Amino acid sequence: MSTAPQAPTPGERLPLRARKKLRTRQALIDTALRLFTERGFDGVTLDELCDTVEVSKRTFFRTFTSKEDVAMAPTQDMWAAFLDDLETRDPRGGTLLEMLRDALLAAIGAMTEEGWAERVRLSGRLAARTPSMDAHGLQFCDRTCRTALDTLHRRLWLTDPAAPADRAAAPGPAAAPPPDPAGGPAGPAPLADLRPRLALDLLIAVFHRALENWTATPGSPTRDDLAALVREAYDAVPGSLTLRPAPRDPAGA
Incomplete structure (x- = not known):
């Protein structure tokens, strides 16, 4: 799952490298949305997107997994x-x-x-x-x-909260499924x-x-x-x- 880089907290200034990374990420998002809106999602290749932003595909894939991901x-x-x-x-x-x-x-x-x-x-x-x-x-x-x-x-x-305290479900792994009496694979695990x-x-x-x-x-x-x-x-x-x-x-x- 791709996640957004952490924004600086008030009073904090990101290092230069991190600021450049954020600017590149934002440029890719803005350019992708503009080009996809103008020409259609399938009308823009990943190479064209990267060329427009002037970054390599390797740089793109450091941040996003696909065209869908950036869009x-x-x-x-x-x-x-x-x-x-x-x-x-x-x-x-x-x-x-x-x-x-x-x-x-x-x-x-x-x-x-x-x-x-x-x-x-x-x-x-x-x-x-x-x-x-x-x-x-x-x-x-x-x-x-x-x-x-x-x-x-x-x-x-x-x-x-309406259930008796001794019946409240405690956190933890689900119980193991019982073995099949015939010696076959275990039966399905209880529904969570x-x-x-x-x-x-x-x-x-x-x-x-x-x-x-x-x-x-x-x-x-x-x-x-x-x-x-x-x-x-x-x-x-x-x-x-x-x-x-x-x-x-x-x-x-």
């Missing part, structure tokens, strides 16, 4: 910040889903680099019409969810607790609905506008779980 870097940088936030976020006082929402909002808030919002919009529009970018996004999403789950299980007790992964899946769905509405907003919506739409989509989750369907009355249609 989706703005959003991937946000999810890298989300994973960083999960490493230190205090879980007390709310549900897991609330904790994940707050980590996502903090990650959006951390995207303070000028032009980030416009880069995300360009990247999202490209992904909507480029199958390989869509596939790359699905793979990145799965890796991010797996990393987030690893972090949650490593840092936290994930228990049901699905709730943390489903909470992450809900968060991803919330973000994508917010991102879709944000990208379609006329003008130049901001990072704060995206955060507001994330909150709006999150607040709609409880109602979606209790929404009851009923047939329409043909006479009243």
Whole structure:
């Protein structure tokens, strides 16, 4: 999983080499998004991209894994910040889903680099019409969810507050599958607790609905506008779980 280089903290100045690396990375992202938007994703080769930025392919592959990776870097940088936030976020006082929402909002808030919002919009529009970018996004999403789950299980007790204390699930490796009495391969391992992964899946769905509405907003919506739409989509989750369907009355249609 490609991750964004760490930005300097207030009062910190990066070494010259690190600053040059960040500038080269940003030039690759900006140039890729401009060329892909003007000529189509498949209309620009990796050689052309590198020639335009005046870097070697070796330099490109030190930072990105593919054209898809550089084109989706703005959003991937946000999810890298989300994973960083999960490493230190205090879980007390709310549900897991609330904790994940707050980590996502903090990650959006951390995207303070000028032009980030416009880069995300360009990247999202490209992904909507480029199958390989869509596939790359699905793979990145799965890796991010797996990393987030690893972090949650490593840092936290994930228990049901309504369950008796002696039945609360303790962290640790899953039980080994029982051997097959006939001497064959062991049977399937017990299913893990699905709730943390489903909470992450809900968060991803919330973000994508917010991102879709944000990208379609006329003008130049901001990072704060995206955060507001994330909150709006999150607040709609409880109602979606209790929404009851009923047939329409043909006479009243």
